Amino acid sequence: METSTNNTTLVFTGSYAETSEHGICVYSFNQDNGDLTLLNQVSGIKNPTFLNVNTETNRLYAIGEVSDHNGKIGEVITFEINPASGALQELSRIEGSSSSTCHIQRDPEDQYLIVSSYHGGRVGLISLDDNGVAVKLLDEQYHDSHRSNAEQQPRAHSAFFSPDGKYVFVQDLGLDKIIAYQINKLDNKLEFHGETLLESGSGPRHLAFHPSGKYAYVINELNSTVTVFRYISDGGRLESIQTLSTLPADFDGESYCAEIAVSEDGRTVYGSNRGHDSIVVFSVDESTGELNPIQFISTEGGHPRHFSLMPDGNFMIVANRDGNNLVLFKIDPEKGTLQFTGKTTEQSKPVCVKPAVF
16 A cells, blocks of 8 residues: 555564563654664563554554463553654553463454463453453453364464454464354353364464455464465355465475465465575465465574565565564565565564554
8 A cells, every 4th residue: 555755654563572671662664765763662571472553543452471370371461652753651451361372463343352372272352442442351262172182282373353354263273273253242252153174283373364355374383384265254164275385395394384464465475484484475366366386585584483564565574583683575566576675673582573554
């Protein structure tokens, strides 16, 4: 999308950090030359590893980790964003899960947050008040009953809403399943809707819908593949139509997938490989939704945990956890392929990068 010169683009990053360290950083982003300028840093949160931004209400939501007598539990912190300065003012801090969390999502109507707990195998529903502040953990669903066998451990890794907003799809890496819920707004509960089984040992991690709403792409962490689904909106179902590798055919080392994204024009899908330390670029067959790999490019740093396409469609920023850097790539407007710009920004253990236009 085109952005006017009056708009401000900010980039928010989360990381692995101790409470004494700066776990959240705020940068300004120059859409013309790709420069990142650090505006603000926030400490006081342990491992704010995933973020969610609402530009309509100027809210930033972060997950965190605290310890009690039962072990690690998750917390959710709400910040007010000052778009002009990048300053963050903490508005609330609540218990977000009975276990530590790894992902946070917001529903399309800005009434709820969804948190996913990898270590706890849980997905939680959190209320937002009229000011967009997280208030209370309303419901928590444990995936233990969805095991296919006794050896499996529930590992809820992410939650994404369907294009129509009716369903939320939770990727459970440990169960090799995508578990779908609907939100019962009368009772403030997550209600089971259905499940989709993937190949054993695949480990579904994150999901991205095609802009057309017809297809969904799931990146599988453990066997380094992407599965393409047809989305059946009438029944809120996913039907598998293709699975293919995220790695070059001649690579035989150890590698695990992380993030997946679809370009705004729907012609390109991107995925990250940790180990091969690359971004794979797929072209999309617009008539079928199927993918074809067209590029594997180094992320210029180890362990690309997350990446984001910038709102103008011209750049991608990759967060390399072990490289301790944010790396900028230029996107070819015709092919969707990537080119390293030569620009990197040092940051300790970044694991989430979220751009937003205000």
